[in-house]
Amino acid sequence: MQDEELATLEADLRSVLTDAGLQWVLDEVDRSIADGLPQERILRRRRRTRAEPTEDDYAKFYEAAEPADEQDARAAKRAGTLVITTEPYTPRQRLQALLLAVRRISIDLPQIEGAAVAILGSTGPRDGRPPAHSLSFRSEAPDDPRDRTVTSTRSTVSHDLARVITTLEQLVNE
Amino acid sequence: MSSPDPLLTELRHLLPGTTSNYTAASKAYDVYEGFVFGLVVETADNCGANVRYATVQGASTTDLCFRTAPGQLYSDAQPYTHAVIEFFGAPPLEAHLGVRVQGGSGVLHECDVLVLSSAEAELSRNNRIAPRGSHCLLGVECKFYAASLGIDLARNFEGVHVDLRAKHEVFVANTDGVNVVKYLSARRRLLERSVTPGSPQAGYLKSHVREAFKSYLSIHAPSALI
Numbered sequence: 372m373q374d375e376e377l378a379t380l381e382a383d384l385r386s387v388l389t390d391a392g393l394q395w396v397l398d399e400v401d402r403s404i405a406d407g408l409p410q411e412r413i414l415r416r417r418r419r420t421r422a423e424p425t426e427d428d429y430a431k432f433y434e435a436a437e438p439a440d441e442q443d444a445r446a447a448k449r450a451g452t453l454v455i456t457t458e459p460y461t462p463r464q465r466l467q468a469l470l471l472a473v474r475r476i477s478i479d480l481p482q483i484e485g486a487a488v489a490i491l492g493s494t495g496p497r498d499g500r501p502p503a504h505s506l507s508f509r510s511e512a513p514d515d516p517r518d519r520t521v522t523s524t525r526s527t528v529s530h531d532l533a534r535v536i537t538t539l540e541q542l543v544n545e
Numbered sequence: 546m547s548s549p550d551p552l553l554t555e556l557r558h559l560l561p562g563t564t565s566n567y568t569a570a571s572k573a574y575d576v577y578e579g580f581v582f583g584l585v586v587e588t589a590d591n592c593g594a595n596v597r598y599a600t601v602q603g604a605s606t607t608d609l610c611f612r613t614a615p616g617q618l619y620s621d622a623q624p625y626t627h628a629v630i631e632f633f634g635a636p637p638l639e640a641h642l643g644v645r646v647q648g649g650s651g652v653l654h655e656c657d658v659l660v661l662s663s664a665e666a667e668l669s670r671n672n673r674i675a676p677r678g679s680h681c682l683l684g685v686e687c688k689f690y691a692a693s694l695g696i697d698l699a700r701n702f703e704g705v706h707v708d709l710r711a712k713h714e715v716f717v718a719n720t721d722g723v724n725v726v727k728y729l730s731a732r733r734r735l736l737e738r739s740v741t742p743g744s745p746q747a748g749y750l751k752s753h754v755r756e757a758f759k760s761y762l763s764i765h766a767p768s769a770l771i
Contacts, residue, residue, distance in 0.1 A: 390557065393560075476691050483576055
């Protein structure tokens with residue numbers, strides 16, 4: 372996909388998430404995007420010279436280069452010349468981050484909820500623990516909108532969602 | 546290249562059915578904390594402890610009620626539930642979800658999953674005071690994030706860790722964050738990321754919980770083998 376197509380898809384995907392009441396997911400992704408992608412660089416002297424840099428030309432003596440490999444990065448870390456920069460997300464990376472967030476909230480989280488219900492509702496390995504009949508979250512205040520009873524939400528919808536998200540990820544990676 | 550439009554239409558149709566319970570970040574946090582609480586209970590089971598659930602009034606229950614926001618361990622506003630964990634020959638422990646704990650500085654911190662002795666918990670309930678962090682066995686900070694973890698979460702954990710002084714503390718997340726890993730690793734803090742059902746990392750977290758139980762038993766029941 373070209374950058375223009377990626378931008379259109381991102382806008383459409385954002386609209387889908389907003390309409391589904393998942394603005395908080397977009398907020399989390401946007402925070403990540405604003406942080407950028409951390410990259411390691413090694414600070415090296417730009418040219419060989421015996422003269423020590425002065426306050427005025429200090430910055431000119433050095434340049435930041437990509438580490439050649441892990442060993443190079445480790446050596447730079449020991450020498451105190453490993454530095455960090457951040458790269459902005461590319462349009463493709465922005466969409467990849469969005470789709471990963473959709474996967475986490477629509478596939479991973481229901482699985483986590485199902486696992487919590489399964490673990491707490493089981494009798495344990497020696498049948499010694501009484502299984503929980505219900506699992507609820509309650510605020511100290513009565514009738515709080517956050518109050519809810521948890522049930523296992525595994526269903527065929529998750530399989531359909533997984534297929535849609537996987538296909539979208541493949542499209543974005545083309 | 547095929548058009549993504551039919552996929553987006555399908556996504557628009559499917560998404561509300563699955564995510565309607567998670568329209569606020571806090572609801573996702575609740576679910577994740579419940580899952581990690583389950584892993585702690587499961588580890589106690591696997592280590593041979595007798596586990597049961599009890600309300601704040603001390604009655605046994607199988608209807609589990611957890612907090613939607615951190616509260617006092619002694620709060621009886623709802624029949625909040627904790628797990629009672631009994632290892633043979635050792636004083637009982639309790640596992641709580643979302644309670645406030647007093648740090649060394651005298652301020653209260655929030656602990657997503659907390660394991661402490663029943664004696665300290667009883668002291669808290671009887672006197673309506675927060676349990677003391679230095680008297681707690683294990684504190685687990687749980688983070689469910691849809692995107693990568695921000696460095697602020699690690700800084701927060703570090704600050705709480707320094708003040709809380711529980712014997713064991715672990716930072717657990719469903720996702721990843723390069724800066725979080727670097728920051729906490731540099732400070733030798735326990736961190737398990739990508740902890741999801743069935744993942745190897747869920748097993749590693751259970752190993753940390755087992756280590757906490759082992760250290761407790763080494764003092765109170767040295768002959769116990771778990």
